[in-house]
Amino acid sequence: QVQLVQSGAEVKKPGASVKVSCKALGYSFTSKYIHWVRQAPGQGLEWVGMIRPSGGYTRYAQKLQGRVTVTRDTSTGTVFMELNSLTSEDTAVYYCARDYSGYDGGYFDYWGQGTLVTVSS
Amino acid sequence: QSVLTQPSSVSGAPGQRVTISCSGSSSNIGASYAVHWYQHLPGAAPKVLIYDNNNRPSGVPGRFSGSRSGTSASLAISGLQAEDEADYYCQSYDRGLSGWVFGGGTKLTV
Numbered sequence: 059q060v061q062l063v064q065s066g067a068e069v070k071k072p073g074a075s076v077k078v079s080c081k082a083l084g085y086s087f088t089s090k091y092i093h094w095v096r097q098a099p100g101q102g103l104e105w106v107g108m109i110r111p112s113g114g115y116t117r118y119a120q121k122l123q124g125r126v127t128v129t130r131d132t133s134t135g136t137v138f139m140e141l142n143s144l145t146s147e148d149t150a151v152y153y154c155a156r157d158y159s160g161y162d163g164g165y166f167d168y169w170g171q172g173t174l175v176t177v178s179s
Numbered sequence: 180q181s182v183l184t185q186p187s188s189v190s191g192a193p194g195q196r197v198t199i200s201c202s203g204s205s206s207n208i209g210a211s212y213a214v215h216w217y218q219h220l221p222g223a224a225p226k227v228l229i230y231d232n233n234n235r236p237s238g239v240p241g242r243f244s245g246s247r248s249g250t251s252a253s254l255a256i257s258g259l260q261a262e263d264e265a266d267y268y269c270q271s272y273d274r275g276l277s278g279w280v281f282g283g284g285t286k287l288t289v
Contacts, residue, residue, distance in 0.1 A: 102266075102282070102284035104281065117278060120276055162272045163212040163279065166217075169225055
Protein backbone atom coordinates (compact mmCIF):
# COMPACT_ATOMS: atom_id res chain seq x y z
CA GLN A 59 0.00 0.00 0.00
CA VAL A 60 1.04 3.60 -0.53
CA GLN A 61 3.00 5.10 2.37
CA LEU A 62 5.02 8.25 2.88
CA VAL A 63 7.44 7.86 5.78
CA GLN A 64 9.07 11.00 7.15
CA SER A 65 12.17 11.53 9.26
CA GLY A 66 12.02 12.35 12.96
CA ALA A 67 11.57 15.56 14.92
CA GLU A 68 14.24 18.25 14.77
CA VAL A 69 15.27 21.05 17.11
CA LYS A 70 17.29 23.86 15.56
CA LYS A 71 18.66 27.22 16.61
CA PRO A 72 17.67 30.44 14.83
CA GLY A 73 19.73 30.94 11.69
CA ALA A 74 20.38 27.24 11.22
CA SER A 75 19.10 24.92 8.46
CA VAL A 76 16.95 21.81 8.62
CA LYS A 77 16.54 18.96 6.12
CA VAL A 78 13.51 16.68 6.37
CA SER A 79 13.12 13.48 4.37
CA CYS A 80 10.08 11.68 2.98
CA LYS A 81 10.43 8.11 1.67
CA ALA A 82 7.76 6.97 -0.77
CA LEU A 83 6.65 3.33 -0.68
CA GLY A 84 4.10 1.22 -2.52
CA TYR A 85 3.93 2.97 -5.91
CA SER A 86 6.14 4.12 -8.77
CA PHE A 87 8.14 7.00 -7.25
CA THR A 88 8.56 8.96 -10.47
CA SER A 89 4.87 8.86 -11.40
CA LYS A 90 3.50 11.40 -8.90
CA TYR A 91 4.51 14.86 -7.68
CA ILE A 92 5.39 15.25 -4.00
CA HIS A 93 4.46 18.41 -2.08
CA TRP A 94 5.44 19.83 1.30
CA VAL A 95 2.81 21.45 3.53
CA ARG A 96 3.37 22.89 7.00
CA GLN A 97 1.22 23.80 9.99
CA ALA A 98 2.53 26.20 12.63
CA PRO A 99 1.11 25.92 16.17
CA GLY A 100 -2.49 27.15 16.24
CA GLN A 101 -2.39 28.00 12.54
CA GLY A 102 -3.75 26.52 9.34
CA LEU A 103 -2.14 24.53 6.56
CA GLU A 104 0.40 26.31 4.35
CA TRP A 105 1.82 25.03 1.05
CA VAL A 106 5.63 25.06 1.03
CA GLY A 107 6.69 23.64 -2.33
CA MET A 108 6.71 20.64 -4.66
CA ILE A 109 8.86 18.45 -6.85
CA ARG A 110 8.23 16.30 -9.90
CA PRO A 111 10.42 13.28 -9.15
CA SER A 112 10.91 12.49 -12.83
CA GLY A 113 13.24 15.28 -13.89
CA GLY A 114 13.37 17.17 -10.61
CA TYR A 115 11.19 20.16 -11.61
CA THR A 116 10.35 22.24 -8.53
CA ARG A 117 8.00 25.06 -7.51
CA TYR A 118 8.02 26.98 -4.22
CA ALA A 119 5.71 29.25 -2.24
CA GLN A 120 6.61 32.86 -2.99
CA LYS A 121 6.87 33.57 0.75
CA LEU A 122 9.65 30.97 1.13
CA GLN A 123 11.39 31.41 -2.23
CA GLY A 124 15.15 31.60 -1.71
CA ARG A 125 15.09 29.78 1.64
CA VAL A 126 13.55 26.43 0.70
CA THR A 127 14.92 23.70 -1.57
CA VAL A 128 13.19 20.44 -2.44
CA THR A 129 15.27 17.64 -3.95
CA ARG A 130 14.87 13.94 -4.61
CA ASP A 131 16.92 10.75 -4.75
CA THR A 132 15.37 8.45 -7.32
CA SER A 133 17.60 5.54 -6.26
CA THR A 134 15.93 5.40 -2.84
CA GLY A 135 12.54 6.95 -3.67
CA THR A 136 13.11 9.76 -1.18
CA VAL A 137 12.24 13.46 -1.31
CA PHE A 138 14.01 16.05 0.84
CA MET A 139 12.93 19.51 2.00
CA GLU A 140 15.66 21.85 3.23
CA LEU A 141 14.82 25.18 4.86
CA ASN A 142 17.56 27.73 5.61
CA SER A 143 17.91 30.78 7.86
CA LEU A 144 15.39 29.40 10.32
CA THR A 145 13.39 31.70 12.62
CA SER A 146 10.81 30.95 15.29
CA GLU A 147 8.12 31.46 12.65
CA ASP A 148 9.34 28.28 10.93
CA THR A 149 8.38 26.19 13.95
CA ALA A 150 5.75 23.85 12.55
CA VAL A 151 4.78 20.32 11.67
CA TYR A 152 5.98 19.65 8.13
CA TYR A 153 4.05 17.12 6.02
CA CYS A 154 4.93 15.59 2.69
CA ALA A 155 1.96 14.69 0.50
CA ARG A 156 1.49 12.89 -2.81
CA ASP A 157 -0.25 14.75 -5.63
CA TYR A 158 -2.67 12.38 -7.33
CA SER A 159 -3.53 14.63 -10.24
CA GLY A 160 -0.18 15.87 -11.55
CA TYR A 161 -1.39 19.27 -12.75
CA ASP A 162 -1.71 22.78 -11.30
CA GLY A 163 -4.31 22.59 -8.56
CA GLY A 164 -4.30 18.86 -8.04
CA TYR A 165 -5.15 17.28 -4.72
CA PHE A 166 -3.15 15.35 -2.17
CA ASP A 167 -4.26 11.77 -1.69
CA TYR A 168 -1.60 10.39 0.67
CA TRP A 169 0.26 12.23 3.42
CA GLY A 170 3.28 11.50 5.57
CA GLN A 171 2.96 11.31 9.35
CA GLY A 172 4.43 14.78 9.83
CA THR A 173 7.76 16.00 11.21
CA LEU A 174 7.88 18.58 14.00
CA VAL A 175 10.56 21.20 13.46
CA THR A 176 11.17 23.41 16.48
CA VAL A 177 13.30 26.54 16.17
CA SER A 178 14.46 27.79 19.54
CA SER A 179 17.53 29.38 21.05
CA GLN B 180 -4.23 36.10 5.75
CA SER B 181 -5.23 33.12 3.59
CA VAL B 182 -6.03 33.53 -0.09
CA LEU B 183 -9.11 31.36 0.41
CA THR B 184 -11.48 32.56 3.16
CA GLN B 185 -13.31 30.16 5.46
CA PRO B 186 -15.33 30.79 8.63
CA SER B 187 -13.16 30.13 11.68
CA SER B 188 -15.80 27.91 13.28
CA VAL B 189 -19.16 26.27 12.73
CA SER B 190 -21.25 24.07 14.99
CA GLY B 191 -24.22 21.76 14.83
CA ALA B 192 -26.08 19.17 16.85
CA PRO B 193 -25.82 15.44 16.09
CA GLY B 194 -27.97 14.56 13.09
CA GLN B 195 -28.05 18.10 11.74
CA ARG B 196 -26.57 19.46 8.52
CA VAL B 197 -23.85 22.10 8.34
CA THR B 198 -22.09 23.84 5.49
CA ILE B 199 -18.60 25.34 5.38
CA SER B 200 -17.90 28.03 2.82
CA CYS B 201 -14.67 28.76 0.97
CA SER B 202 -14.46 32.15 -0.75
CA GLY B 203 -11.82 32.86 -3.36
CA SER B 204 -11.26 35.18 -6.30
CA SER B 205 -10.79 35.34 -10.05
CA SER B 206 -7.19 34.16 -9.55
CA ASN B 207 -8.12 30.82 -8.05
CA ILE B 208 -11.61 29.34 -7.76
CA GLY B 209 -13.01 31.85 -10.25
CA ALA B 210 -10.31 30.84 -12.74
CA SER B 211 -11.88 27.37 -12.80
CA TYR B 212 -9.23 25.68 -10.67
CA ALA B 213 -10.68 22.73 -8.80
CA VAL B 214 -11.47 22.90 -5.09
CA HIS B 215 -10.62 20.08 -2.72
CA TRP B 216 -11.55 19.56 0.93
CA TYR B 217 -9.60 17.94 3.76
CA GLN B 218 -10.48 16.80 7.27
CA HIS B 219 -7.74 17.27 9.86
CA LEU B 220 -7.96 15.57 13.23
CA PRO B 221 -5.52 16.49 16.03
CA GLY B 222 -2.33 14.48 15.85
CA ALA B 223 -3.15 12.97 12.47
CA ALA B 224 -2.35 13.82 8.87
CA PRO B 225 -5.01 15.61 6.81
CA LYS B 226 -7.37 13.34 4.87
CA VAL B 227 -9.00 14.22 1.54
CA LEU B 228 -12.81 14.27 1.78
CA ILE B 229 -13.78 15.84 -1.54
CA TYR B 230 -11.66 16.25 -4.67
CA ASP B 231 -12.30 18.11 -7.92
CA ASN B 232 -15.15 20.12 -6.41
CA ASN B 233 -17.66 17.33 -5.77
CA ASN B 234 -16.07 13.89 -5.89
CA ARG B 235 -15.68 11.58 -2.89
CA PRO B 236 -12.76 9.15 -2.60
CA SER B 237 -13.75 5.59 -1.85
CA GLY B 238 -14.37 5.15 1.85
CA VAL B 239 -15.67 8.67 2.48
CA PRO B 240 -19.32 8.54 3.57
CA GLY B 241 -22.01 10.01 1.35
CA ARG B 242 -22.83 12.44 4.17
CA PHE B 243 -20.02 14.62 2.81
CA SER B 244 -20.64 16.58 -0.38
CA GLY B 245 -19.02 19.50 -2.17
CA SER B 246 -20.04 22.17 -4.65
CA ARG B 247 -18.47 25.10 -6.48
CA SER B 248 -20.02 28.18 -8.04
CA GLY B 249 -18.29 31.29 -9.35
CA THR B 250 -15.52 32.28 -6.95
CA SER B 251 -16.76 30.17 -4.03
CA ALA B 252 -17.13 26.58 -2.94
CA SER B 253 -18.79 24.82 -0.05
CA LEU B 254 -18.62 21.58 1.89
CA ALA B 255 -21.83 20.15 3.31
CA ILE B 256 -21.96 17.56 6.07
CA SER B 257 -25.33 15.98 6.79
CA GLY B 258 -26.31 13.65 9.64
CA LEU B 259 -23.60 15.11 11.88
CA GLN B 260 -21.78 12.63 14.11
CA ALA B 261 -19.50 13.24 17.06
CA GLU B 262 -16.59 11.81 15.06
CA ASP B 263 -16.96 14.63 12.51
CA GLU B 264 -15.56 17.10 15.04
CA ALA B 265 -12.34 18.27 13.35
CA ASP B 266 -10.74 21.07 11.36
CA TYR B 267 -11.72 21.34 7.69
CA TYR B 268 -9.67 23.00 4.93
CA CYS B 269 -10.42 23.91 1.35
CA GLN B 270 -7.56 23.87 -1.17
CA SER B 271 -7.14 25.13 -4.73
CA TYR B 272 -4.52 26.78 -6.96
CA ASP B 273 -3.80 30.46 -7.43
CA ARG B 274 -2.40 31.57 -10.77
CA GLY B 275 -1.23 34.92 -9.40
CA LEU B 276 0.86 33.18 -6.75
CA SER B 277 1.70 30.28 -9.08
CA GLY B 278 1.10 27.89 -6.25
CA TRP B 279 -1.28 25.67 -4.32
CA VAL B 280 -3.32 27.49 -1.67
CA PHE B 281 -5.34 26.52 1.39
CA GLY B 282 -8.17 28.19 3.24
CA GLY B 283 -7.55 29.26 6.83
CA GLY B 284 -9.46 26.26 8.16
CA THR B 285 -12.81 25.83 9.93
CA LYS B 286 -13.22 24.15 13.30
CA LEU B 287 -16.39 22.05 13.41
CA THR B 288 -17.94 21.45 16.81
CA VAL B 289 -20.61 18.77 17.15
